[in-house]
Amino acid sequence: MRYFLVLIPLALLPLLLNDFWVSQVLTRALILGVIALSLSFLATYLGVVSFAQVTLAGVAGYAVAYFGPNTVGLGFPLPLYVSLPIALLLSMAAGALIGLVARRSRGIYAIMITLAIGVAFFYFTRQNYALFNGFTGFSGVIAPKMGEGNWGDPMPLYFLALGVSVICVVLVNGFVRSPLGLAVQAVRDAPGRLLALGIPTTYPIVAAFAFSGLIAGSGGILNVWFQERVSSFSVGIGPIIDVLIISVIGGLRHPTGAFVGAIVYVMLDIFAIDLIDRDRFNLLIGIVLLAIVMAAPNGLHQLAIDWVGKLRGRAEQPRTN
Amino acid sequence: MTLFFVVTLNGLTLAALYFLAASGFSLIFGLMRTVNMAHGALLLFGGYVGWSVVDATGLWALGVMAGGLAAALAGALVQIGVLGRMQGDELRQTLASIAISIILADLMLWIWGGTTYQVRTPSWLTGGTRIEVLGIGYATVRLYLMVFALSVGVGLWLFIQKTRIGAVIRAGVDDQDMLRALGYPINRIFVLVFAMGGMLAGMAGVIAGSALSIAPGTDLQFLLSSLVVVIVGGMGSVGGAALGALLIGLAEQYGLAYAPTYAAVVTFVIMVFVLAVRPQGLLGRAEA
Structure with missing residues (x-):
């Protein structure tokens, strides 16, 4: 019920705002929010801060560009119902691979390893012309047609991004309640005990990373349709840090805070x-x-909760007297 | 064969720079468990200050010292002002140091602009030297760079292994709480080590500006190479930083020369391989 209270205004907002606000503020924030959600999900439930989420988004974005329409004459155009699953599968596989590489690393080690992976991917896309078209990347990657217009137009893309965001939040909530999701949280809390129970920790870690790849990949596909291009700059250190900042502003321990962080970031920008x-x-x-790191280490989301709690506490005080 | 020798020398040059950058990074991590993401920014800051001093005075050695001292001061301030306040909370420290590196990078872009700088070298460092054994000529400044890195490595090792402060630092790496209980001023030791790491980075910056060049982006390049070097070599050990720097520097240059498309991947493959076999790095100790 609570979610509908948030959704209804979000669905009505485009009626009140012009195209600039809808596409440059709202749609952009939603897309960044989805990618940051994949980071916050890992941080909250696996306890690993991954710097490779932009890389995962980039994998899906590059896949859509390579297997879809583009203006650089590279790639292998496939129908949408084939290229989209391929893109998401690839970003999930890339996520699983990163999870496999980083499975024995926690905390700051995981940060360093995922950062190194992300940057290695960035340099690789710059140097590889056969698949990634090097420095320039792909341009003219337009969203699929829809009736008269196309899904990349401001309104349709906004609702598409909103829909994907809702699905991703629902998926995350579902995942963490599933047995696999519980195992992931057990790895976060007590990996030693899990091993002692005879449950291998590799499988939940890899699964969590693959799942985060699915979320990040969805955001990556939207981002390519939004920008209409993808290049090495889309997966560079700039976007990597941006997504991290968004997650931190929203609160690394609050997955949905990613959207709060995204809107704050976009407005600042x-x-x-x-x-x-x-x-x-x-x-x-x-x-x-x-x-934020010094004053509100748990992000704006937690800060708001604390304030609301304080206000309520104050309001309730007379009653307890 | 000439190409091979030149590429090897280039690799050693890069390894020497990587070592200078990574040794400070590794030292800080070894003692405080702090991943100082602002390390690259400190390096670039030292480089810029060194360039300005050399530009104003014409004294290269003074520039190196000024760069080192400026970065040491900046490092000490970062530890006192920000990171020291969240000691023990590694994730927060990492995020805060990322914020500091973003701020520093933008301030430096403001002050020194986006141009590429090369530090003017004195006459005894300029030009080339003929190496008869290999039958090739090579830039003198780069040869001295290798000598310098080697002496810094030996000096650092002697300092940590043979002096009293070094012993205190080693004790801090092994058991911080015990050291605190024995009444050692651990916070002051933290600041000292941070300043030392900053000084190594700052000097590396000036020297990188002399042997190669410095520009916005140099900070990231050296931060990332430091990361990979310490992941491969092992955290918190001078020997590990040296071994990691050698491996990565040489691999990068051989990769660039013989397989240009996959140069970035070579480094990455080494890292993944080391992680798979020895997660704590080649010379690192396993986490307790």
């Missing part, structure tokens, strides 16, 4: 120009990140 020099955006976002 757009309106920083009014606050300070456009060139100093990184300075602003760095200071915001530092402030």
